[in-house]
Amino acid sequence: MRKRILILLALLPITVFSQEFSSLWQDHFSYNNVVAIANSNEALYAATENAFFRYDLLTNELQKVSTVNGLSGDDISSIFFSDEAGRLAIGYENGLLEVYDINTQDITTVVEILDKQTILPNAKAINHIMEFNGLLYLSNDFGISLYDLQRLEFDDTYFIGPNGSQLQVRQTAIFEGFIYAATNVGVYRAPVGSDQLIDFNQWTIFGNTQGQDWLAITSFGNNLIGAQSDQTLYQLNGSAFVAATSFSNPIEDVVANDQNLIVSISNSVHIFNLSLTEISTFSTFTNYPSVAYNTAIAIGDDIYSGTTEFGILKTAIGNTSTVEEIHPSGPLFNSIWAIDAKDNQIWAVYGDQTISYVPSPLLFRGISYRFPDQLWESIAIEDAFNAPNLIKVNINPQNTTDTYITSFWSGVLRIVDGNPDLIYNQSNSGLEGINANPMGVGVNLRISDTKFDAEGNLWVLSSITDEALKVLRTNGQWQGYSFSSLFPNEFATQGFAEFVIADNGFKFIASARDGLIGFSENGGVNGGPLLKSLKGEGDNIPVNDVRALVIDERGDLWIGTEKGLRVIFNPEDFFTDDVRVDEIIVLDDGEASELLFQTYITDIEIDGANNKWIATNDSGLFYFSSDGQETLAHFTEDNSPLPSNSVKDVAVDNETGEIFMATSKGMVSLRSSVVEPSEDLSNVYAYPNPVRPNFTGNVTITGLVDRANVKITDIEGNLVFETTSTSGSVEWDLTAFGRHKVASGVYMILASNEDGTDTKVAKVMVVR
Incomplete structure (x- = not known):
């Protein structure tokens, strides 16, 4: 055996x-x-x-x-x-x-x-x-x-179970020459000095524990302490465990050191001395009226409690009048649903909806944001008008101090300089809720997305309402547009994912059941709006559930669905018979294939070079060239810091080049050198500067115009690098045309626009 x-x-x-x-x-x-x-x-x-x-x-x-x-x-x-x-x-x-x-x-x-x-x-x-x-x-x-x-x-x-079977072991402890194991069917033990512990016959069920669900076991002074799922703490007394104390809530963890036994309950922490006398307990604090505990340890006279929402709370044994919150800066939760980034600020929300766009369960969570050169801040749900299921973030591109967040239940929040100042709902706007309110909470106003047009008007997309698209004009007036020509029954508009606005004012909407919807305010009968849907095989839409849209720098409309990718290269012809929906065909080992065939796409974004960042539900994040013909990178949990291949949302900060990736298990970002081109060369600079001996990356030259010519020379004028920008920045690998690393010294950066009418000189110091 x-x-x-x-x-x-x-x-x-x-x-x-x-x-x-x-x-x-x-x-x-x-x-x-x-x-x-x-x-x-x-x-x-x-x-x-x-x-x-x-x-x-x-x-x-x-x-x-x-x-x-x-x-x-x-x-x-x-x-x-x-x-x-x-x-x-x-x-x-x-x-x-x-x-x-x-x-x-x-x-x-x-x-x-x-x-x-x-x-x-x-x-x-x-x-x-x-x-x-x-x-x-x-x-x-x-x-x-x-x-x-x-x-x-x-x-x-x-394998300590009968006949060497597998048992769920929760914790082990060494006590008086035996090793004890708390399992889901009792406490097992064996002589710790035996060299045959791999033999299941060495392990026996102990005393009166058979058939009981044991959560923890630990040695503490001259005692062996255990905990069961019946919310009771037990003490070994001879050949049996006897109840020591019971709690009114589930036991989460039991930890012992030389002086104290610390028992973490779901809503409190209890500290015992070597005589098993409770010497201190706490549950809430002045600034923490509700705390959920996972674990706690004692170090000296202090207790460090691991909580579900506040990191570690540090307080003193026997004196809980003061408490210190300890954890690194970060968002409220890892389960981020949507993000947005502009001008070096990033916002995150944690709402949810089912795959069929039902706001269930209602999640009352706050909002997280980070402003330039600051730590993460949070907005409590109480300060966010108690709006649940926050699912979209829209930083106003004309005024980035204003952020609009949609609730798939309560309306649209407006946040100014990090402070929520109003919520648009049925009582103060043209927005409409739905008649059915099965959960009996709030107003059931299902807002899917918001966008600003070039004139500064705020457009709002709603589900399960006749006027699915509404606009708040800059003069403060609301106007609604009915979708009844496409959806005679308003409940047919169960779900919209998002929408985009083209330069000509056309709105394109990703719907759950009717593929891609196009809307134009005028051009229809008697000058009314135009409304059209492309869906199904006849329109080359692989599935009617469209999840992601983006209009790129060339005006092409990229479409992400549950079953693949499509592109409309002539969206200006959407309302004519000439509109075409195309696949992206690429060569893979000489064989033609469809790009992202049958892939569940969750988001599509473009960067300053018009390259495409495409997030997927289970395949990570793809980075494609502007036309999709070249895969520049494919990030997964195996080859990158992505914590999950389920990427929920992507945001590109074209001011800094940073790419934010929100997954089902948290958010990471990649510092890219691709930023939007500047209007002139007045702000060209290089970073890092100086380049120190331990630096191993590339130098970024930013503040460039599109198609800028960039030359780098040493102090004597010898050319070591030259390139043409395709965005607002380029990278230099600190070599002379890729042959060898350059020596220490000051290097001149000479930038000029395409026709040579605008020039700029900058410097970078390299220290080897």
């Missing part, structure tokens, strides 16, 4: 070192939901949903570690810090193990459990990590695995 199990589990090492992306990428994860905490003598380590941060206990400095630094981005379930090894072990819900070296900051990814075929995918979670005699004991959903943190390799694996 021993030999057979070793063959199954002692796999060849499948350990890789994660890649570092931090030179170009930045994470915008939420660090508010702390799921596990570990500590060393110098620092505290707090794991959030898919990242962690380090808090220096002496200096109070914060350092965050995420996919940008090489983490996987998967769901974290446990962490443990080994003082002996100087390494942090991170366990995941899917069985992945990652090891972070605090000295080198290297991350080792261990996939043996994750890739194990004989264990069901939903039974691999690493629930708890304990260290004993130089080995980590991983409590898994299938048993116990031992990992050597010094050698970075697995040791034995114990």
